[in-house]
Every structure is written in C-alpha cells, then in structure tokens.
Amino acid sequence: MQGRPTLATASSDQREKTRERILEAAAAVFADRGYHDALVDEIGDRISLSKGGLYFHFPSKEELFFSVIDRLANKLVSKAEKAAGNQDSSVDAASAALREVLFTLSRQKRLARILMTQGYSMGNSFAEKRTEVFDRFADVIQVHLDSAVAEGTIPEVDSRLASRAWLGAMNEIVVHWLYSNGPSPRECADDLNALLLRSVGAVSINESDSRS
Amino acid sequence: MQGRPTLATASSDQREKTRERILEAAAAVFADRGYHDALVDEIGDRISLSKGGLYFHFPSKEELFFSVIDRLANKLVSKAEKAAGNQDSSVDAASAALREVLFTLSRQKRLARILMTQGYSMGNSFAEKRTEVFDRFADVIQVHLDSAVAEGTIPEVDSRLASRAWLGAMNEIVVHWLYSNGPSPRECADDLNALLLRSVGAVSINESDSRS
C-alpha cells in the first residue's frame, strides 16, 4: 500500500516466494511436532529467516498454521476431485477420490500428520478449521454418492452420513499407520475400498478379483 | 462437602477416594480445555486441593492425563463388552458393542472429547496411548467379526481392517457431533449400524424397517 510503485511487481514476486518458503518450513515443523510443540524459532531456522521476518509475513503462529492447513487441504482436495473426474460412473468416481487420497497420504506422511492429527494440539480453536477441512472432503465423496443414488446404481442411503463414515474409516487407517506402524493406506486401499463400497450397497470391480 | 477435604481422613481407602476425586476433576478440565490448555491449578481448584496435594497422588500432569484416559477407556470398553455379551449372534454382538459406545458417548460429551480428540493436544507422546486405547476398542469388535466369519454368518473379511474402519467411522461421527454440532451419535446409530454391517456383508434386522 505504500511501497515504491516501480518495484511493486518484482517485490510482490519475492514476497510470494518468501511466503511459500515459510509455509513449506512450517508444514514440516508442524507435522513433526504438532501445533503446540512447534516453535516459531524452529520454523525460521529452517529457512534462515529471523522471527521478526517471519512475523512480517504472518501475523501469528495460529494464522500460519491455518494457512498451512488450507494450502495442503486445497492441494489434496484438488487431487481427489481430479481423480474422481476421470471416472465413468459415480461409484467409480467416489472410489477413485478415496483411493487418490489414500495413495497421496501414503507418499506424504507429513501431509497426513498435519491434516489428521496435529491440528488438535492447537486446542479448541482448531475445531472450526477441522470442520471446514473435513467438510470439504466429505463433500467430494457425497456428491458422487448422491449421483450414484440418482442414477440408481446404489440404493438410497444417507449420503451425508456415508461420506462421513468413509472419511472416518480412511482417517483411522491413516492414523493407525502414522502412530502404530500399521499397514500403509496404499496397502489397505483395495480392501478398504471394497468395504466402503459394500457399505453403500455397491459392488466394486475389485470385489471379485483383487482380493478374493 | 465444603472446606477442607472432609477431615475424616486416614481411613484405609481415603487415599483412593482422593485419587478418584482428582481423576474426576481432571477428566472435566482435560475434556474442556485439551491436555495442553488444561491447567494443573484448575484441576486442584475444582476440588479444593492444593497443587502439592495433587502432585502427591500423581507424579506429573502427563501421568494424570494417562490415568484419566485409562479409567475412562476401561469403563467404556467394559460397557461395550457387556453389551456385546448379551447378544445371541456374533453380528449382533459387534453391532451392540458399537451401539453401546455411540449411546454412551452421546450421553457424555466429556468422555467423547477426551477419548477422541483432546489427547492429541499432548503432543507426540500421546501416540502410544492412543494406539493402546483404540486397539482395545478395535479388539472388541474384531473378536465378534471373526466369530461371525467362523460361523459363516458373514463372508470372509479382513476383520482387522474392518474393525478399524468401523471404529474410524464411529469416531468421525462423534467428532463431527462434538466439533460441528452434527447429529448426535445416538441419532446416527441405526443408520451407521446398517452401513457398517453392510460393509462386512451382513444384513441387520434394522435394514428393512428402521429406515425405509
């Protein structure tokens, strides 16, 4: 608002770059330590940026954390939606979205940790954000379940409940993998997929061959 | 009932009584605030016990929290097992365990909050305890699913995965209720039950009538 006009664009670029670096570092630290145990200092240290510098870009630790969450959730939702979009049937779409998430989280433990558990360590102010993020994921699934019902591919179900149940099931598998070295989401993907499709009365292609 | 802790001390189990009072107060505070935001002072204040007195009974805030979790988890697991024991078929048993948990949590938000979310705020040292507690619940369900498979009531399934999925689904419903004022677990119980039974290939009695 008060910078030199000439440098506006160039510095605007730089600004965005620094923000990205901070978000990246913050994601790593938050994932490792959880919100509360993550130190603002440590985030700065990772990218050799002073605390003051960090506070220039983000007004508070809380805002920074939310920004990290939003950024990651956006990426993951996009992936899920894209995966769903490539399918022919609605059931396959829901199924594909689920698989995409499981596969992506399998590759990025950090992402999994931040989205699934580390937020809680923020205390009760996390509630709203969690709701927002999980609702978005639930929506992705619900949309396709609703279509499937409309198409008559699956019987009537409480699609809101079903999408939450799917999400919860997935969440538990992921957390069990993160916290107890359970099987990776990727390994469970087929079985879980079959299980969840069955729960809404669908029969997946995998049902007959992948895991007899 | 008011003032110093009753002063009828030194009976043989006064000690146990005080421990219980502490655990009760701690459960309330931890449920409200989460591990980290809970103050040891506040726990003491609730029962007019000095900090020192509290530390006489529990060596650290962390141990106190774990004790709270254990106590609550024990109660809940017992209830679930008892509910399951009253059923004729294995499928009904698993189903009953699930319902019992949903109903109990519906009545005790505090219990739900502590077991489902507030632990994470402790940081990474919570991992082990969470694993332990969730494994116990998963076991309760798995046992009955295994029986059902053995009886031929339901087709072969990865019962470990299924029990986790059930747990996760339930967890999500509960958290959604806690954090976003979603429908209470009790309200969802029938539908969720039907959904989860279907997921393992069983057909519940509810299937035909409860939700036409």
Place this chain on the structure above:
Amino acid sequence: MQGRPTLATASSDQREKTRERILEAAAAVFADRGYHDALVDEIGDRISLSKGGLYFHFPSKEELFFSVIDRLANKLVSKAEKAAGNQDSSVDAASAALREVLFTLSRQKRLARILMTQGYSMGNSFAEKRTEVFDRFADVIQVHLDSAVAEGTIPEVDSRLASRAWLGAMNEIVVHWLYSNGPSPRECADDLNALLLRSVGAVSINESDSRS
C-alpha cells in the same frame, strides 16, 4: 515431660536409638547430596521412618544437619586429641593430630565430604557452624604449637595463623582427593606433615628418612 513415669527409662533409650539411626542416615544422605539436594524424604526412607516421625525427633532439616555435623566433628576432634596425647613432644603431638585426621578422613569419605564441603550448600546460615567446627580443629593444633614455642622447640610463630594454615592445607588436600581423585590424604600424610612442620621451623623425624 508428660510420659508415663514407669516407661521413662526404656522409652528414653528407644528415643536415643532412633535419634542415632536418623543421624546416621542423615549423614549418609547429606554427604552424598549436600545440604540442599538432600531430601528429608530420602533420609526417612533409608531407615523406613516417615517424615512425621523424623520431625518428631528433629525440629527442622537445618537442626538435623547441624546435629550431624556436631556429632561427626566431636568424634574427629576426640580422635585427634587422643592421638596428640600419646606423643612425647609438642611438635609430635601437633603432627600426630594432623595425621590422625588425615588417616581418618581417608577411611571415611562421607565424613570428609560433610565436614569439608557439603555444608556450604546450606547457604549463609552455615557460616557460624563452620567457624565453630574449624575453630575447634584449629585449637587442637594451636595448643601444641604454642607449647612447642614455649618449650623452645620451634621459633616464635603466629600460632593462630599457622594452625589455620595447617588446617587449610589439609583441607585442600582432602577436597582435591574428594573432588578430583587426587592422592588420598593418607598417601600425602608424610609429605604434608614434613611441609607443615618446616613451615613452623620444626624438623620432623620423617624429614631425613621417609622421603630422601
């Protein structure tokens, strides 16, 4: 003052015995940990006596510590005096007192630790007690040095200063042994003895043969 008269003697005995046990335990703990780091609890634990029981016999941790010091100092001073008394000449007497202390401390690290260093950890209230104890030791030596001067065995010296210097020298040797695994006081006894005798103008018997 108000006990049953008949039991007076018997219980008086018991009382003294318990006091001794406490003093013994306290000496051990204070020697190991220093005044401040010694816990009243730990002293009690050693002899399976509750804190309350301990406080029945001693009014405070501080008093207990002083009692320990007094008891040990008494023993050591007695030994030194006795050793000195067995000698013919005054110079030999002073010398013998010194040796006795060095030898005794060599055998009892605990004693050495308590008398030489651990008291300081009590804070400034230790000053008076230290003065008292060290003065007693200095007196033992000074008396004999004064006699030696009077006898003309050694030239005039500031015997007060000399006795303190002796004490200090001895103290340093002991502390160096305690803290840095230096040679034991016993090993140094002859050389130190020669050194200190020379410092007051005396020539010890050891001078010519023990260390040629």
Place this chain on the structure above:
Amino acid sequence: MQGRPTLATASSDQREKTRERILEAAAAVFADRGYHDALVDEIGDRISLSKGGLYFHFPSKEELFFSVIDRLANKLVSKAEKAAGNQDSSVDAASAALREVLFTLSRQKRLARILMTQGYSMGNSFAEKRTEVFDRFADVIQVHLDSAVAEGTIPEVDSRLASRAWLGAMNEIVVHWLYSNGPSPRECADDLNALLLRSVGAVSINESDSRS
C-alpha cells in the same frame, strides 16, 4: 541509566555489553546469596532486565554461574601471573602471585566469596568447575616452585603437593576472614608468606625484617 536498557541497541557489540552487565549483576547476587539462594529474578532486577532477556543471553542459571566463575577466575589468575612475572627469582614469583591473590581478595569480598565458598551451594555439579579453577591457581604456583627447585634455590619438594598446600592455607585464611571476621588476607599476607616459603625450605627477605 534508567528505564529500558538504553535503547541505543544493535550496535555490533551491544550484545557483549549486556552480557557483561548480566555477569556483573550475577556475580553480586551469587556472592551474596550463594548459588542456590540466588534468584534469577533478582539478577534481572538489578539491571532492569526481564527474566526472558536474561535467558536470551544465558541458557540456564547454572551456565550463568559457571560463566561468572570463569570470568572472575580468569581475571584473578591473570593478575597473579602478571605479578609473578615482575619478579626476579622464582621464589619471589611464587610469593608475589600469592600476595597478589591475597591483596585482590581483600579488596573484593564478593570475588572471594564466589571463588572460595558459594560454588558448593550448587551441589555436586560444582565439583568439576572447582577442580578446574583451583588447578589453574595451583599451576601458577607450582610452575615457579619447580623453577626454584631447578635453580637450586630451594630443596627438592613435591611441588604439586606444596602448591596445593599453599592454596589451601590461603583459602582457609580467606574463608576465616569472610565467615568469622578473622584478619583480612592482606593483614596476614606477610606472615603467611613467610610461613609458606619456609614450608618449601626457602627463606624470604621478609623473614628477617617484616616481623621481628
């Protein structure tokens, strides 16, 4: 001089200045109260620096104490070495080092208290530091005694033992002054000097005249 720390901050060595101020204040408080009874708060208060500010410069009370000791010991050792360096003979050098220490301590009770006694109140972790500091002082003396022996000025002696004995004698005189209002080290210097020189078989110039 009043209010916030001068606000002319951020020159390159402002940091070092603050460190010095802290060390100065800490030396005063530790000397007065001993390690344990010294409050971190009081150190900060003396220089109007918040506790957090203090911890920015020193990671713990213990480290701060050690830094204080090191700083003071360095100064004193330097003085002693310099004083020794100005002398012609080795015996005079050792003697001069001793006198310098006695005189300096006489002028700075605080210094004396910290180096001689207050450290012990830290508990057993002080052992190592004490050893280190006293060894340095002993070295200063020993070096010159060794030279004197090599020169033939004094007979063969266990110079390690002798230097410790000297140190100990000096220490006792100082502590007696500090704790019991005994004569100041400065007053004792000549006599003590004579005594110690005699102990190693040297005859000082002072011998004949300073104390007729």
Place this chain on the structure above:
DNA sequence: AATGAATGAGACTTCATTCAT
C-alpha cells in the same frame, strides 16, 4: 511415636509476540 496426606510459597524456564534499528 509415628503416619502420610496436604499445604503453599515460589523456583526455573519457555516462548509467542513486539519493536527499535
């Protein structure tokens, strides 16, 4: 004589945030 639960003052340390430079 002894127990041991309870007190309570207070210590050290942490860390998100600010702000002069």
Place this chain on the structure above:
DNA sequence: GATGAATGAAGTCTCATTCAT
C-alpha cells in the same frame, strides 16, 4: 523486508513443614 534482543505472562513441578489421626 529483516533482525534479534527484550518482554512478560504463564506453566509445571519441588519440598520443607504441619497436623489430624
């Protein structure tokens, strides 16, 4: 844009001492 010294509010835990039994 960035630095980093400084703030200050809190937080957990300790432990000598007391006192009802």
